Amino acid sequence: MTPTMLRTLGLLVLTASVAQAQVPAPEAQIAGAVQAAPADQRATATVVGFDAQGKHTTLRKGTGLLVCLADDPAVDGFNVACYHQDLEPFMARGRALAAQGTKGRGAEDIRWKEIASGTLPMAKEPRLLTIVTGSAFDAAAGTVTDSYTRWVIYTPNATAESTGLPTTPAPGAPWLMFPGTPGAHIMISPARPK
Numbered sequence: 506m507t508p509t510m511l512r513t514l515g516l517l518v519l520t521a522s523v524a525q526a527q528v529p530a531p532e533a534q535i536a537g538a539v540q541a542a543p544a545d546q547r548a549t550a551t552v553v554g555f556d557a558q559g560k561h562t563t564l565r566k567g568t569g570l571l572v573c574l575a576d577d578p579a580v581d582g583f584n585v586a587c588y589h590q591d592l593e594p595f596m597a598r599g600r601a602l603a604a605q606g607t608k609g610r611g612a613e614d615i616r617w618k619e620i621a622s623g624t625l626p627m628a629k630e631p632r633l634l635t636i637v638t639g640s641a642f643d644a645a646a647g648t649v650t651d652s653y654t655r656w657v658i659y660t661p662n663a664t665a666e667s668t669g670l671p672t673t674p675a676p677g678a679p680w681l682m683f684p685g686t687p688g689a690h691i692m693i694s695p696a697r698p699k
């Protein structure tokens with residue numbers, strides 16, 4: 506089997522597994538997605554979730570600055586994110602590449618080249634992404650079980666020299682990931698509660 510055939514087969518399996526997973530109602534997806542937004546911005550956030558076939562779709566077009574991603578029903582646990590709307594082209598391109606089977610550093614390299622060439626917009630100033638994970642979400646109660654929040658501040662082309670941050674992780678401390686690239690970002694991952 507050729508690499509293209511294997512990639513296509515992988516996408517078909519992924520699409521089938523998402524479609525077979527129980528996709529929550531849009532209201533439940535929205536309630537979960539906005540858990541990563543500040544309380545005063547939840548009602549105005551745009552929310553991207555999943556349709557009945559497991560494909561990304563805009564569930565709610567907001568009027569605020571944030572875009573929130575709903576939890577993927579095909580993946581165990583709970584994982585949602587909200588980010589500044591200026592990051593949406595970058596994030597949407599990442600979702601498109603993942604749907605094509607390109608993930609990880611390969612997808613990053615493609616997006617960075619596209620930013621450098623001017624074909625993919627990317628904010629030049631810092632922009633925040635907030636991620637909330639947990640073992641489950643109760644949509645009726647609006648609560649995340651085992652909730653954990655971490656933050657990512659995209660600072661394109663930032664370096665250790667320009668920020669004073671280390672480039673290797675340390676428990677609970679901020680650090681700079683992918684320094685010197687268009688995807689450079691500050692990771693802030695507090696210690697998990699015991």
